[in-house]
Amino acid sequence: MIVLEELTKDFGGKRAVDKLSLAIEPGKVTGFLGPNGAGKTTTMRLLLGLDAPTSGAALIDGVPYARLHTPLRTVGAMVDSRIGHPGQRAASHLLGLARSNSIPACRVGAVLAEVGLADAGHKRIGTFSLGMRQRLGIAGALLGDPQVLIFDEPVNGLDADGVVWIRRLMRAKAAAGATVFVSSHLMSEMQSTADHLVVIGRGRLIADDTIDNVIAESALNSITVATPDAAALAEALSRAGYSVTRTDSGALRITGASLEDVGGMAHGLGLRINELTLHKASLEQAYTELTSSSLDYVPTESERAAS
Amino acid sequence: MSTIQETTPASIRPARTRWAGAVAFEATKLASLRSTRIILPLALLGQAALAWLLGSSAQASGENGYDTAMPAPFIAFVSLQLSQLFIAVFAALSITSEYGSGTITTSLQAIPVRFRFLGAKAAVLGSIGFVAGAVLVGAGTLVAAPAAGSYGQFTPGQLATAMLGAGTYLGLLAMMMLGLGALLRSSAGAVTAAFVLLFGLPQVLPLFTVDAVQEAAGYLPTNAAAVLGTAAEQPYGPDTALAVLAAWTVVFLGAGYAALRGRDS
Structure with missing residues (x-):
């Protein structure tokens, strides 16, 4: 269970996340949508204690991330695809993470196999493609068998098989009772993956509803x-x-x-x-309509005509 | 890969486990990094080369009638002025490379409490620095003693002083550089700062004719280390030298911790 209470973050004078209040429930995949710069990544970083909120709180199972006893056993997250030290081998990267949170070392081989990197464990991370690095990041998230999963744009860099794989993975984890919170700018991806949608624009909450309701309430129907x-x-x-x-x-x-x-x-x-x-409006249309008023950079009429 | 098969002992107390986990995290990373296997042997190589050069020079000068005799372990200690740079850079990179590669995000997810994160790193790097210091002076003595011949005669006590002094100095230096790295977050910046502190300032400050500046130069880490490693009594004793090094360490680590805690990652 993830709870945001009036979560606010300013960078310099600019407000990136603006009084965001949310409850993200277990047993569901919750899609986190918004245009570029809407504050999705910042919200996830606040949730993981990587950035400190200006005000408000981000809680996981009722406490801030840093108060979790062995966080990797509660929360598995990937918010940056720059995973690990380039000179380190993939298996030893995971082994270090396992040791840091009292996770049995046998999980390293298990998660490498689970993400399809069983043969790449001995390779240095610097030699990995973006897709492999993404899989390694997901392996790290799954290492502690956590009940909360947080992924920022997980399909970036994955091939078609990888996209299907991560979608199935998230659905399976949610079906097993996990809280799955995943950001994306690919609406079509969310339509086939998420049960629930949270849409933000300019750091503010625009919609927090089931996918069906978001579509049903679209003026584009x-x-x-x-x-x-x-x-x-x-x-x-x-x-x-x-x-x-x-x-x-x-x-x-x-x-x-x-x-x-x-x-x-x-x-x-x-x-x-x-x-x-x-x-019926597609999710894409419903989303475009929801967020068009909150875009940071709205294309001019001539740009629209050109496209 | 065989390390993966081992299991975690279940009987450790939770509070200890989290510190032990953070230490194991850092040790696992450093042990598997290619840069570790390059930088540390380079330090040993540099140490042996300079110790041989200084040892030979002591003998040559001595034979020409100059009073350059010095116990071989102290020659080895003086040779640290080259090899210390490798240890300093190694320690600074241990954190700046996390920022450079972006893996700091993953590390702080595993160990979100900043004090434990930096404290565990300091413990691991301090230990590596201590062992490195003792080994470098020991190896340096092995090279310097034959090179210096009769001009490098030493007592076991002098060897112990130099090894212990070097271990203490490099252990604390590694922690200083870790703090500096956490503060600067940039490999280039931290390496530059290390050169300025260990090479630049000790060369430049004595050029000033102002007494206060000259006196201040005596309190630079390198000069305090020289007192500690050679049991000198000038300009102050070993106890003061240890206090000076400890103060530098507290200042740098403290600044690094403040930056780690106060700034977004």
Whole structure:
């Protein structure tokens, strides 16, 4: 269980994390989303006691990270892919971590095998690719068999197999009761991995809800309705306060209304309906909408047009 | 890889375990690093070379009628002025390389209490420095004694003084450099600072004609070490020398700890 209480962090005069309050529950994968610079990594570093909060608190199982008795046995985290000393061998890096937290040394071989580095344990970390380093970081996180996992952008540098692997790993850990807190800017990745979403922008909480609810509440959900008398329906819908546009095929596209609203209104007017479809926003769209107002760098109109 | 198979004893008390764990963490890292296997032998090589040079020079000068006779262990101690740099750099790099490689993040996740993290490092590096000092002077004596011949005769007591003095000095120097490394967080910066402290200031300060500066130069770590390792009584005794070195260590380690605790990692 991870709890943030009004967590705030200033760097110089700039506020990176702004009164963030959250409870991240066990048994779920909680996705942590936000545009670059939103404060995701800073929040995770505060959680691990790497940075000190300006005010507020970040607690794991009720205490700050530094108060955990053997932290690696409670929390497994990877917030920096620059893992280990380049001149050190992967297995000895893990062995040092194991010894530091009274973790049986036999776990070293076990986690190396678990992350697919069984044959690379004797290699120096400096020779590792980014993907291998990422796997080594995850091996370090799993070493103490912790009940809380914190990963910052874990899929960076992983190949397609690796992405599937880490997704399965996180799902399996959550199913076994672990608290899994994972940041990403890849919305599609979260859609298939996370149960719950925390979205932040400019250090502030924007959304804290299940994936389904985040999508359901998106203003980008729309309804397409095709009727022979589109003009009459459009007028009625507009009068009722919904936003209506005409598609190229002559159908109407309505936002802000439910299927029942549109169907009922057509029925009331005695109109024949040829098509009535709900278009759910993708998580990507819902997210873009949520965060567009909090972007640090908003593209100008000309940049938008160019892309 | 055979070390991986061993198991952790379960009977150790928790409070001790965490310190022991932090010490084991640092020792495991240093033992497996390639830089350890390069820097420490280089220190020994440098020590042997300079001890031989100084020993031969003592004999040559002595044969030409100059009074340059000096106990071989003290020749070996003087030779530390080269090899100490390797130990100083080794100690500074033990923490600055963690910042350089980014692995400091992982280390502080394993040992989040900064006092224990730095304290365990200081214990390991201090021990390595102590053993290195004694070994370097012992090896230096083995080389200097035959080179100096009759101009390097010494008593067992002089050997013990030099070995113990060198061990104490390099143990404390390693801790000073660890503190400096924690403060500066940069390998280049820490190595530069080590050169200034161990080479630059001892050369430059005596050039000033101001008495206060000359006197202050006597309290530099290198000069205090010379008193300690050769049982000299000038400009102060070995007890004062030990206190001076300890004070330098407390100042540097304290500054490093304050930086580690106060700053974000």
